Amino acid sequence: MSQLSAPMQPPVQATPAPVVPTLGGMTAVSATPAFSPLYQQIKNLILRSLEEGEWKPGDVIPSEQELATRFKVSQGTVRKAIDELAAENLVVRRQGKGTYVATHAERHIQYRFLRLQPDAGEENPAQRTIIECKRQRATAEIARLLGIRSADPVILVRRVLSMQGAATILEDIWLPGTQFKGLSLEALSSDQGPMYAFFEREYGVRMVRADEKIKAVAATDEMSELLTVPVGHPLLSVERIAYTYNDVPMELRRGLYRTDTHHYKNELS
Amino acid sequence: MSQLSAPMQPPVQATPAPVVPTLGGMTAVSATPAFSPLYQQIKNLILRSLEEGEWKPGDVIPSEQELATRFKVSQGTVRKAIDELAAENLVVRRQGKGTYVATHAERHIQYRFLRLQPDAGEENPAQRTIIECKRQRATAEIARLLGIRSADPVILVRRVLSMQGAATILEDIWLPGTQFKGLSLEALSSDQGPMYAFFEREYGVRMVRADEKIKAVAATDEMSELLTVPVGHPLLSVERIAYTYNDVPMELRRGLYRTDTHHYKNELS
DNA sequence: CAGTGGTCTAGACCACCAA
DNA sequence: TGGTGGTCTAGACCACTGC
Numbered sequence: 001m002s003q004l005s006a007p008m009q010p011p012v013q014a015t016p017a018p019v020v021p022t023l024g025g026m027t028a029v030s031a032t033p034a035f036s037p038l039y040q041q042i043k044n045l046i047l048r049s050l051e052e053g054e055w056k057p058g059d060v061i062p063s064e065q066e067l068a069t070r071f072k073v074s075q076g077t078v079r080k081a082i083d084e085l086a087a088e089n090l091v092v093r094r095q096g097k098g099t100y101v102a103t104h105a106e107r108h109i110q111y112r113f114l115r116l117q118p119d120a121g122e123e124n125p126a127q128r129t130i131i132e133c134k135r136q137r138a139t140a141e142i143a144r145l146l147g148i149r150s151a152d153p154v155i156l157v158r159r160v161l162s163m164q165g166a167a168t169i170l171e172d173i174w175l176p177g178t179q180f181k182g183l184s185l186e187a188l189s190s191d192q193g194p195m196y197a198f199f200e201r202e203y204g205v206r207m208v209r210a211d212e213k214i215k216a217v218a219a220t221d222e223m224s225e226l227l228t229v230p231v232g233h234p235l236l237s238v239e240r241i242a243y244t245y246n247d248v249p250m251e252l253r254r255g256l257y258r259t260d261t262h263h264y265k266n267e268l269s
Numbered sequence: 270m271s272q273l274s275a276p277m278q279p280p281v282q283a284t285p286a287p288v289v290p291t292l293g294g295m296t297a298v299s300a301t302p303a304f305s306p307l308y309q310q311i312k313n314l315i316l317r318s319l320e321e322g323e324w325k326p327g328d329v330i331p332s333e334q335e336l337a338t339r340f341k342v343s344q345g346t347v348r349k350a351i352d353e354l355a356a357e358n359l360v361v362r363r364q365g366k367g368t369y370v371a372t373h374a375e376r377h378i379q380y381r382f383l384r385l386q387p388d389a390g391e392e393n394p395a396q397r398t399i400i401e402c403k404r405q406r407a408t409a410e411i412a413r414l415l416g417i418r419s420a421d422p423v424i425l426v427r428r429v430l431s432m433q434g435a436a437t438i439l440e441d442i443w444l445p446g447t448q449f450k451g452l453s454l455e456a457l458s459s460d461q462g463p464m465y466a467f468f469e470r471e472y473g474v475r476m477v478r479a480d481e482k483i484k485a486v487a488a489t490d491e492m493s494e495l496l497t498v499p500v501g502h503p504l505l506s507v508e509r510i511a512y513t514y515n516d517v518p519m520e521l522r523r524g525l526y527r528t529d530t531h532h533y534k535n536e537l538s
Numbered sequence: 539c540a541g542t543g544g545t546c547t548a549g550a551c552c553a554c555c556a557a
Numbered sequence: 558t559g560g561t562g563g564t565c566t567a568g569a570c571c572a573c574t575g576c
Binding site for chain 1: 484506
């Protein structure tokens with residue numbers, strides 16, 4: 001599609017937006033027709049393929065040249081689309097090899113969303129203990145946070161993470177029951193890697209980003225028992241909502257972190 | 270500098286790295302000569318001008334075309350350099366106007382580094398009260414964190430931020446005394462905008478990024494008095510090290526946040 | 539060696555802004 | 558109207574990977 005006369009025509013009109021081809025710097029449309037640049041449209045098309053599972057986590061996606069041919073745009077335009085996807089950690093580029101769908105299953109990048117670090121010394125892998133895994137009906141609040149309806153089925157997983165032998169994190173995890181059918185304590189316990197890698201492998205659910213709200217709270221009886229701290233001991237409360245593609249919430253997680261020997265690390269810019 | 274024969278020669282050799290012009294895909298240098306792409310060199314040159322104050326916060330920097338001419342590279346290369354600077358929030362692009370040096374003094378982007386948000390309702394500007402501002406000698410720990418020597422002069426600022434009328438944040442701020450000469454309680458108190466904007470204006474010091482370590486702690490007598498909470502009340506402890514250009518630490522800040530009605534917001538990706 | 543992503547250039551045109 | 562950043566293209570060459 002390389003006409004000499006109209007280098008700027010939009011060959012891929014994903015959205016039905018009727019952007020009239022511009023002429024001389026003026027558009028024939030009023031009221032902000034929601035113009036989106038070509039590379040954004042390409043980005044959205046690639047995104048859709050990621051959502052639909054055309055390429056799975058860890059897979060190579062087609063080369064830039066292939067995608068350029070498929071979408072009938074130049075390689076540079078595909079490149080800019082992929083640049084943005086890489087900036088959002090949805091794909092990973094590897095020179096000489098290709099572009100890969102991001103996954104939580106990679107060595108070294110495990111526990112991408114866990115910001116708790118030891119105050120001193122090496123960061124050791126945590127030991128995990130699933131305490132329970134049961135079906136529930138969503139309360140109004142949990143339904144709201146998960147974007148489902150009250151009384152819809154959810155699965156509650158409670159677990160403890162131990163670091164350097166000491167119980168450090170207590171987490172309650174709520175998952176929409178319609179996804180995650182058949183999730184069991186046994187399956188979770190026998191799994192090795194990060195939980196999000198397990199979700200990718202077993203349910204095709206990919207956590208892409210998350211929001212966290214952090215507070216300081218005092219340990220209740222229940223917390224103090226599971227984390228072996230005195231009642232009233234200050235704990236970090238971390239409420240996380242994790243999202244898949246397109247900002248669809250897929251997990252609510254309420255964590256309580258001991259911070260005597262660890263801290264939550266954050267980088268601002 | 271647009272020879273036809275050698276389009277890849279490095280016209281800007283900022284670092285003394287003796288990268289021999291490539292010929293046919295082989296370099297004449299061994300032991301990884303720390304090759305850096307042209308746009309990175311350009312980025313570093315622009316960065317140096319920012320450090321040296323050639324353009325001050327809020328200023329427009331020269332246009333991409335001007336910089337391309339100055340550095341004898343193509344506009345696209347300058348563009349890629351500026352892209353990275355913009356991604357790091359060091360500059361801000363404005364279509365049709367130019368590229369501006371980032372500042373903490375802008376409306377709407379105020380308190381860029383303050384992540385405390387109300388659990389519900391609008392985010393109102395905080396009311397600030399400077400409690401004290403005094404000269405000290407750096408303890409070993411504070412010297413280490415600020416990258417100075419023990420017993421070097423530092424300035425300690427203690428202040429309280431009130432939100433919706435309630436004292437919510439208590440902060441101790443340590444600044445290297447050699448910068449920040451003459452900083453006084455009066456000057457700080459009479460200032461209106463964010464403290465980092467004040468630092469930019471009065472001392473030419475620009476905070477560019479920061480690391481935070483977060484813990485949950487119990488309020489001591491002193492804290493409980495200033496924040497009007499009971500002794501033992503759980504508080505968020507936020508230790509921040511703020512950096513200027515080139516990762517030079519310029520501020521140590523120890524904050525205590527009440528999180529009864531507010532939370533620390535974080536976005537993971 | 540071929541294939542991939544990475545860099546660099548040159549030129550065209552568009553969208554936005556201010557004078 | 559002219560200048561700025563933003564988009565898009567086309568082509569060349571480099572660096573890395575694996576066969």
